[in-house]
Amino acid sequence: MKFGISVHEGPYTHQAADSAYFFCKAALDAGHEIFRVFFYHDGVNNGTNYATPPQDDRNVMNRWSELAKEHDLDLVVCVAAAQRRGIVDEGEQQRNGKEGKNIADGFRISGLGQLIEAGIEADRTIVFGD
Amino acid sequence: MAVKKFLYVNRKAPYGTIYAWESLEVVLIGAAFDQDVALAFIDDGVYQLVKGQDTKEIGMKNFSPTYAALGDYDINKIYVEKESLDARGLTVDDLQHLVWEDEDEDWAEKDSIKVVTASEMAEIMDQSEVVLSF
Secondary structure (H helix, E strand, C coil), rough: EEEEEEECCCCCCCCHHHHHHHHHHHHHHCCCCCCCCCEHHHHHHHCCCCCCCCCCCCHHHHHHHHHHHHHHHCCEHHHHHHHCCCCCCHHHHHHHHHCCEECCCCCECCCCHHHHHHHCCEEEEEECCC | CCCCCEEEEECCCCCCCCCCHHHHHHHHHHHHHHCEEEEEEEEEHHHHEEECCCCCCHCCCHHHHHHHHHHHHHHCCEEEEEEHHHCCCCCCHHHHCCEEEEEEHEEEEEEEEEEECHHHHHHHHHHHEEEEEE
């Protein structure tokens, strides 16, 4: 089965990001395919590398990066949602004159069309949100 | 590209959180993909369609006029759950009058909003292929 995933909540405040991660991991372990994980609303905050969670807690952002590296996952942060919330890659940094960039490894910034495409291409699309 | 049945499920009040506005952004971008699109409004989501919204005092952009443009994007299946309206003391007359023009009937203007029961809404969800919940 080919899954499309949309994550609509940020790390730590909501469990949605954790649930999405565990779902992806379980699906991949069971031999399924993840077509794309799309991050929307506050979900874009899963893609920051500027967060420093306490060492005795899970690192939600790093977990995504590691899973992406291991399984060649496509982690896409919505550009419109990212611009509102300050998730910046090199292109956005240059376009909008920001001092730094904070997109975590394995993530890329792109448009909402990527979510629609995931819906079309995947056998099942699952939203993890509030 | 394959055509799938997309259903956007709107469950939250228009202001207070960003879900309604960012949902509408997905709908508008998604319209370019020529899919079979429907919108559902349930729970506090029915407030999104209430007419006469005035956001001046809360400093938010009033995006409600955008719903009236959906017909121009060939989005004309807008389902509103009756139980959600009833629970909030609303009727369809409290909502914007959303219309679309039917190309096959000499551009006759038709209503986009259809009030459905919860069980009809469940059926609509069941028949949709991509359900995006906001």
